[in-house]
Amino acid sequence: MELEHFEPQSEGPGKKMNPGTKPILSANLDNVSVILVNPQHPGNIGAAARAMKNMRVHHMAMVRPHTELTELSIQMACGADDILQNARSYDSLGDAMATAAITVATSARRGRRRKDSLSPREMAELIAPLTLDNRVALVFGPESSGLSNEDIEHCQYVTCIPTDLAFSSLNLAQAVLLLCYEMNMATFPKRQRKRVLAPQIELDGMFEHVRDALSRIGFLPSDDPERMMLVLKRIFARAGLDSRESRIIRGIMRQINWYRRAGAPVEEGPKDSGS
């Protein structure tokens, strides 16, 4: 029984790397391990290893596997045989997750711990930062029966992959894939797209232009143009225009006015892309 391999690999929270070379780490997947309790099908073990490697999770452990690794395991691992070769076997779940500070049971059935059950995404977002300094064990049950209540209660958290309630049991390797996918996604810092919106003074100018052009072509009712303008303002507010976009709208209005005055074919009119 080897527990030593499971010492946390600390990267230090928020440690700064050389600017421009590596991103600041928000998780460390080297501290995540997948524990398969009594796996039964050699193919599933191989497919689970492949799914793990796809998602940058490399530590697999098994608790009293009900099968040997076979040629099919290697085939299904499809290049992730290193994970199979390094996988340790343990006599009990307690031994397999002894050095993990965070333990997560996975179950298709919500059962008694329904209230604590988190989705894989919620789970991953919760525990990803903790992987910087702590070992995490993701625990999966045998294909035929799933984890026992005792095993589930041994873990701190339970996660249930949302499915059709009438058909909730996933293939073991697919469940491993989904959990590891969420862990992998949670390692990437959320990218906030910078967006500088047009200031009100530009929008006021644009609406002036819109009001003028739409009146000239008879689109705005002369008795109550503001009612339609209000609708248009709401549409533009939802879109959240930036300065360039508001200039494009003004360019269109300019073209409408020009066309109305000149009656010339559109192709020959002044062009203003707003840029």
Ligand code: SAH
């Ligand atoms: N027949 C079992 C399911 C076993 S599937 C049952 O009814 O519980 C093998 C393992 O895949 C499960 O023990 C669990 O670890 C994982 N799994 C399958 N479907 C899942 C789901 N919807 N949510 C979370 N884990 C799931």
